[in-house]
Amino acid sequence: MAIKIGLVGTGTVGGGCIDILAKHRTDFQRHLGVDVELSRVCSLNSAEAEAHGVGHLFTADFHDITNDPDIDIVIELIGGTTVARTVVLEALSAGKNVVTANKALMATHGEEVMDAAEAAGVEIAFGASVGGGIPIIGPLKHSLIANQIESVMGIVNGTTNYMLTKMAEEGVSYEQALAEAQAAGFAEADPSADVDGLDAAAKIAILASIAFNSRVTMEDVYARGITTISTTDLDAARDMGYVVKLLAIAHRTPQGIDVRVHPTMLSVGHQLATVNGVFNAIYVVGDFVGETMFFGEGAGAGAAASAVMGDVLEVARHLTQGVAPIVGCTCTDKLPICPITSLSMKYYMRFTAADRPGVLASMSSVFAKYDVSIHSMIQRGAAPDGTVNLVYVTHVAREQDVRAAIDEICALPNTVSGAPSLIRVEE
Amino acid sequence: MAIKIGLVGTGTVGGGCIDILAKHRTDFQRHLGVDVELSRVCSLNSAEAEAHGVGHLFTADFHDITNDPDIDIVIELIGGTTVARTVVLEALSAGKNVVTANKALMATHGEEVMDAAEAAGVEIAFGASVGGGIPIIGPLKHSLIANQIESVMGIVNGTTNYMLTKMAEEGVSYEQALAEAQAAGFAEADPSADVDGLDAAAKIAILASIAFNSRVTMEDVYARGITTISTTDLDAARDMGYVVKLLAIAHRTPQGIDVRVHPTMLSVGHQLATVNGVFNAIYVVGDFVGETMFFGEGAGAGAAASAVMGDVLEVARHLTQGVAPIVGCTCTDKLPICPITSLSMKYYMRFTAADRPGVLASMSSVFAKYDVSIHSMIQRGAAPDGTVNLVYVTHVAREQDVRAAIDEICALPNTVSGAPSLIRVEE
Numbered sequence: 001m002a003i004k005i006g007l008v009g010t011g012t013v014g015g016g017c018i019d020i021l022a023k024h025r026t027d028f029q030r031h032l033g034v035d036v037e038l039s040r041v042c043s044l045n046s047a048e049a050e051a052h053g054v055g056h057l058f059t060a061d062f063h064d065i066t067n068d069p070d071i072d073i074v075i076e077l078i079g080g081t082t083v084a085r086t087v088v089l090e091a092l093s094a095g096k097n098v099v100t101a102n103k104a105l106m107a108t109h110g111e112e113v114m115d116a117a118e119a120a121g122v123e124i125a126f127g128a129s130v131g132g133g134i135p136i137i138g139p140l141k142h143s144l145i146a147n148q149i150e151s152v153m154g155i156v157n158g159t160t161n162y163m164l165t166k167m168a169e170e171g172v173s174y175e176q177a178l179a180e181a182q183a184a185g186f187a188e189a190d191p192s193a194d195v196d197g198l199d200a201a202a203k204i205a206i207l208a209s210i211a212f213n214s215r216v217t218m219e220d221v222y223a224r225g226i227t228t229i230s231t232t233d234l235d236a237a238r239d240m241g242y243v244v245k246l247l248a249i250a251h252r253t254p255q256g257i258d259v260r261v262h263p264t265m266l267s268v269g270h271q272l273a274t275v276n277g278v279f280n281a282i283y284v285v286g287d288f289v290g291e292t293m294f295f296g297e298g299a300g301a302g303a304a305a306s307a308v309m310g311d312v313l314e315v316a317r318h319l320t321q322g323v324a325p326i327v328g329c330t331c332t333d334k335l336p337i338c339p340i341t342s343l344s345m346k347y348y349m350r351f352t353a354a355d356r357p358g359v360l361a362s363m364s365s366v367f368a369k370y371d372v373s374i375h376s377m378i379q380r381g382a383a384p385d386g387t388v389n390l391v392y393v394t395h396v397a398r399e400q401d402v403r404a405a406i407d408e409i410c411a412l413p414n415t416v417s418g419a420p421s422l423i424r425v426e427e
Numbered sequence: 428m429a430i431k432i433g434l435v436g437t438g439t440v441g442g443g444c445i446d447i448l449a450k451h452r453t454d455f456q457r458h459l460g461v462d463v464e465l466s467r468v469c470s471l472n473s474a475e476a477e478a479h480g481v482g483h484l485f486t487a488d489f490h491d492i493t494n495d496p497d498i499d500i501v502i503e504l505i506g507g508t509t510v511a512r513t514v515v516l517e518a519l520s521a522g523k524n525v526v527t528a529n530k531a532l533m534a535t536h537g538e539e540v541m542d543a544a545e546a547a548g549v550e551i552a553f554g555a556s557v558g559g560g561i562p563i564i565g566p567l568k569h570s571l572i573a574n575q576i577e578s579v580m581g582i583v584n585g586t587t588n589y590m591l592t593k594m595a596e597e598g599v600s601y602e603q604a605l606a607e608a609q610a611a612g613f614a615e616a617d618p619s620a621d622v623d624g625l626d627a628a629a630k631i632a633i634l635a636s637i638a639f640n641s642r643v644t645m646e647d648v649y650a651r652g653i654t655t656i657s658t659t660d661l662d663a664a665r666d667m668g669y670v671v672k673l674l675a676i677a678h679r680t681p682q683g684i685d686v687r688v689h690p691t692m693l694s695v696g697h698q699l700a701t702v703n704g705v706f707n708a709i710y711v712v713g714d715f716v717g718e719t720m721f722f723g724e725g726a727g728a729g730a731a732a733s734a735v736m737g738d739v740l741e742v743a744r745h746l747t748q749g750v751a752p753i754v755g756c757t758c759t760d761k762l763p764i765c766p767i768t769s770l771s772m773k774y775y776m777r778f779t780a781a782d783r784p785g786v787l788a789s790m791s792s793v794f795a796k797y798d799v800s801i802h803s804m805i806q807r808g809a810a811p812d813g814t815v816n817l818v819y820v821t822h823v824a825r826e827q828d829v830r831a832a833i834d835e836i837c838a839l840p841n842t843v844s845g846a847p848s849l850i851r852v853e854e
Contacts, residue, residue, distance in 0.1 A: 020715055030759050031640045032572060127570060132718035135562070135570030142569070143554060143562030145459060146447050152573030213458045271722060276700055288447055289560035289733035292723035296696060296716060306716035309573030323750050332457050393528050 002037040004315040006065030006096075007086050009077030010041055010048035011396050013101055013128070017075060017306025017312075018052040020192035034316040041066050041143035073315055075308060076100040081108055089158040089350035092116040092124065097319070099311040101128035101304055106219040110209065123318065123325045124352040125311035130203040131156060133303030136282045138310075140210045141327055144302040147286030149211040152250045153426070154282035155275050156203040158298040159187045159194035160226050160246040165276040167244065174227070186278055186299070196225035197246060197261040204248035207282065208259050210254055210387040216259055222340040224262040228421045232381030233350055236391050237265050237423070243273045244423060256336035258343060265348055280329040341400040346375070346425035349392045349406065351416040352383050363390070363416075370395045387417065393425075430743040433523075435514050436504030437468055437475035440528055443732025444502060444739075447481040461743040467492050477536040483839050500742055502735060503527040504535045508535055519543040519551065524746070526738040527815040528731055529557035534629035534645040537636065541756035550745065550752045552738035557630040558583055560730030561723035563709045567637045567738075568754055574713030576638040579677045579707035580853070582702050585629040585725040586621035587673040592703040595661040595670065601654070613705055613726070622831035623652035624673060624688040631675035634685050635671070639679055641762040643686055649767040651689040653846040659808030660777055663818050664692050664850070670700045671850060679761065683763035684771060692775055692852045768827040773802070773852035776819045776833065779810050780841040790817070790836050791842075797832040799824045814844065820852075 003020075021038050029035050041049045041057040044067055050052050065071055066087065074091040078084040081104050088105065091098050093116060100106070106113065106126050117124035124129045127137045131154070134215055140149070155161050163177040164185075171211040172180070178195070181187035192197045201223040208216040213396055237244045242265035251258040271293045275281040280298025297303035318326070353359050360377070367374055373395040383389045394402065400423075410416055429828075434441055437488055448465050456462050468476045468484040469492055476485040492498055493514065501518040505511040508531050515532065518525050520543060527533070533540065533553050541591065544551035554564045558581070582588050589611075592606040599607070605622070608614035620626045628650040629678070653673050662670045669692035680684040691826040693700045698720045702708040707725025713716055724730035745753070780786050787804070794801055800822040810816045829849075 024573065024575065028572075029577065031757060038697055056549075133713075134719060135566035138560035138570040139565060142547065142741055143565040143734065143737045145455075145740050146451065146733050148451065148454065192710060266460075274698075286560075286733060288443065288729040288736075290724045290727070292721070293669075294719070294721060295589055296719035300717070302715040306573050306713060307570065309715075310570045313572050314569055321751065321753060323753060324748070326744060326748060326750060331457060348533060 001227040002035040003072045003319050004070050005073050005075060005312065006040040006068065006071040007038060007041070007075045007077070008042045008062050010043040011077065012301045013304040013308060014043070015048065015052050016301035017308050020052055020305055020309045022053065028313060032313060032317055033227050034313060034320045036216040036312060036316050039071060040068060045274050049350050050247060054070070062087050066094050066096065068177050071096060072319055073097045073099060073312055075312065076102060077106065077308070081105050085109055088113055088224070089116055092120050092122060093200050095120050095122060095335045097123040099125045099308055099315065101308055103125070103129040103199070103202040103206060104218070108204040108219070110206070111215055117325070118328050121324065123315050125315060126206070127311045128307035130206050131280045132296065132298040132300065133306040134280060134282065134294050134298065136207070137210060138283070139294065141330065142286065144286055147288050148252070149284060150205045150252050150305060151285040152202065152204070152211045152282065153272065154248045155245050155278065156209070156248045156280055156282065156298065157194055157246060158278035158280060158317060159191065161276070161280070162186050162278045163228065164229070164234070164244060164246065167229070167231050170237070171231050174230060176339055181267060182229050195227055195265040197223035200246060200248040200261040204208055204250055204259060204261060208250035208257055208421070209331055211250065212257055212333070212335055213282070213330050214257065214333040215331040216250070216337065218230045218338045218352070220259060222260040223263070225424045226263055228419050229263055229423070230421060232389055233348070233423060236350070236380060240393070241268055242266060242425070243268055245272060247272070247426065249426065254340045255342070260340055263340070263423045265423050341403070343399045344396050345399070345401050346396055346427070347394045348423040348425060351390045352387045352407065353416045354389045354414055355386060355388045357417055362412055366405050366408045366412070370401040370419055372405050429462040430466055430499045430746050431497050432500050432502060433467045433469070433495065433506070434465060434491050434502045434741065435469045435492060436506070437470040438504065439728045440731040440735060441470070441504045442475065442479050443728035444735050447480055447732055447736045448741070449480065451667055455740060459740060459744055465745050465835035467500060470850045473600065489514050492525065493521050496736035498523060499746055500524045500526060500739055502739065503529060504735070505650060506531065508532050512536055514544055515540055519549060522547050522549060524550040524742045525818055526552045526735055526742065528553070528735055530556040530626070530633060532631040532822050534632040537633070538642055543753050544614050544752070548751065550742050552742060553633070553742040554738045555805065557633050558709055558721070559723065559725040559727065560733040561707060561709065561721050561725065563634070563721045564637060566721065567634070567711070567718050568757065571713055571716060574715050575679070576711060576713050578712040579631070579634045579638045579709065580617050580699065581631065581634070581675050582672050582699055583675050583707050583709065583725065584621055584627045584673055585705035585707060586618065588707070588784060589613050589705045591653060591656070591661070591673065592708045593847040594656070595665070598658050601657060617811050622654055624650035627673060627675040627688040631677055631686060631688060635684055636758055638677065638711070639760070640683055640757050641684065641760040642678070642758040643684060643764065647686060647764045649687040649689070651834065653690055655846050656850070657777070657848060659816055660848050660850060662773070663777070663807060664775070667820070668695055669693060670695055672699060674699070674853065678854065680765060682769065682800070683765045683766045687767055690850045691852050698785060724735070768830070770826045772826070772854070773823055773825050774821045775850040775852060776831050777848040778784070778817045778836065780817045780843045780846050780853055782813060782815045782843055789839055791836045793832050793839070797828040799828050799832050
């Protein structure tokens with residue numbers, strides 16, 4: 001008997017899912033012994049459904065899917081945490097399995113969603129919520145389970161990686177890189193979720209929750225974006241043997257989970273350093289497996305649809321064989337989240353400073369006051385008229401000291417202007 | 428109730444499995460809801476078991492494991508296709524689930540083993556047979572199943588990758604690189620399985636079988652090793668923008684499966700080009716997911732044990748929840764294997780040729796006779812007294828023509844000596 005699918009959301013990824021089913025349905029029957037049939041499609045406009053040849057399955061009301069007793073699996077591809085949350089919770093409480101690509105929902109209401117699935121005895125799968133088509137949630141929940149995971153670090157936002165790559169390789173400004181990303185369809189008209197690091201924060205919350213068996217929500221994640229990064233920073237990084245990436249980072253520490261998103265200097269020899277353009281990659285360290293990395297397309301219709309349909313087929317395989325959910329919520333531990341201010345590392349800072357005697361001395365005395373030991377200081381790159389770019393690299397320093405020093409330097413009269421660029425160095 | 432494990436083989440990887448269980452058994456109970464207990468250990472000498480603190484579980488007779496009605500899962504880590512095959516088949520026919528890291532067994536007797544498991548209604552898992560700790564078989568059987576896989580290419584032999592990296596980076600000879608690999612414990616006293624490409628051939632047979640849903644055995648794989656590669660070749664490759672890797676390659680083509688192992692020139696920009704030393708990586712292209720890559724440690728106790736125990740825990744999870752095997756043999760199609768002679772690509776060749784007039788002309792006429800169009804010819808590097816290294820790069824040519832030309836050139840009187848170095852170019 002065919003497993004019946006209801007699809008809510010017919011944008012880029014939804015369209016990809018329809019295309020996969022149209023192309024491979026008979027392959028799935030032959031290879032996996034499952035027959036998966038698209039039985040209803042819901043979105044805000046019927047044209048998208050018609051464009052993919054499934055106009056006859058269209059409804060504008062998602063209740064036609066969540067209330068349909070014949071539907072076994074609901075795919076939620078609306079995104080966001082309002083209507084999507086309602087669709088997912090109603091589908092689960094109606095006893096339907098749910099597959100979603102919704103990172104924001106899982107990173108903010110993950111516990112509620114997992115609990116609802118468990119209460120209903122159905123599956124909730126969200127492999128497409130992180131890394132587009134890259135298999136990462138599957139390996140963390142299966143192949144790597146014999147390990148204690150020590151670190152998960154990733155380039156998980158294609159938009160900002162595209163922009164940083166453009167800036168580093170072609171020397172274009174932040175503004176131009178953003179404009180090009182928007183023109184190429186990689187960035188939205190309002191790019192804030194990407195460039196402010198919020199998209200990456202949701203994804204690392206999900207990965208950290210699975211990797212460390214302990215719930216991490218989006219609000220636990222310290223997130224800074226790339227809006228203060230300039231080509232001067234990328235050039236300086238290159239001269240020091242680093243590249244700058246917007247990294248989503250989660251480390252297990254004796255004090256708890258260190259989880260954050262920020263521009264990061266990575267040694268050019270690191271496996272993540274060569275991941276360029278819209279590609280994503282997630283680097284995982286386990287106590288027995290050592291270093292592993294998972295690389296692929298982080299966005300795009302096909303890649304995300306591959307992950308969604310992989311989940312759908314996995315659930316369909318279980319339904320066909322009469323298997324109850326095998327893996328439920330994996331957050332069995334309760335680890336604390338390390339406050340970002342408790343961290344210690346090396347920092348790169350660039351200030352736009354006044355070009356006058358005494359500036360260096362007054363800045364130096366502030367660093368000394370807060371015990372921030374400076375490894376190097378260099379004046380470099382173009383700065384607005386009458387100012388200079390001052391680039392500092394610290395020895396290992398405490399985050400709270402660095403921040404206090406920066407705040408005090410920014411408050412000095414006639415010394416620096418604008419927000420400094422702050423990049424953390426990952427060793 | 429604890430799931431009881433019988434371990435056959437207590438070498439490097441077996442020791443790693445014992446260590447994982449000792450360290451993480453209570454974690455597995457808490458995180459996965461499974462209790463896994465090592466109940467018997469078999470090997471040729473009890474000292475290995477004692478060294479890992481499980482001397483009290485030792486037996487020298489594997490029948491004490493395959494005949495023990497309390498044992499649920501047998502781990503086979505002997506390797507090879509003789510005793511290991513007996514252990515695996517006896518365990519399966521006794522109704523035990525089997526986890527193995529045995530690439531040779533799966534690549535030669537895979538069908539027999541899969542059939543025996545299916546007949547007994549038990550699971551056979553072999554995630555550690557390819558790529559050490561890298562999750563690759565799991566993703567191919569789960570996360571990526573919505574795709575038609577087009578290509579699987581990998582650096583799957585750590586020994587040869589270590590040697591080629593040494594030769595390229597430090598300019599050491601093949602012989603010295605091999606000696607260093609042996610001294611470091613990366614190569615065996617008899618290195619032929621590694622340097623002749625047979626280890627890689629077994630691994631790509633397994634990967635291709637899963638990726639293309641069609642049985643590929645080791646004897647289907649054309650395999651050439653790295654024994655004719657010199658630093659001259661690596662230098663020439665670098666000058667042309669390539670690196671040389673021993674690649675295991677499997678492509679889906681309209682004519683069938685193109686599967687082979689040989690030294691390969693890869694563009695320096697390819698994701699696999701920067702995989703160095705003993706690391707492994709497998710590059711997978713699917714029709715919807717696009718390019719993906721899986722990277723990690725291809726050998727070593729911890730990495731391989733991570734994969735073995737990942738499989739053990741997956742099976743244990745199924746047993747604890749009363750779930751029958753979910754994924755059996757995936758070879759549901761019967762695709763032909765493309766004969767290597769039918770392929771067309773670009774070739775790099777290096778001959779040790781006599782330094783006398785007429786040599787170039789006679790070689791050129793042979794290439795012309797077989798329709799092998801030459802893109803470039805250059806004399807380079809040191810050669811034995813009285814000879815020169817002649818490096819040719821062809822345009823796209825047919826494998827059978829290139830081979831015929833090489834055979835005829837090698838048979839020319841007073842022209843070339845020794846075996847030429849032949850490297851295929853992967854675009």
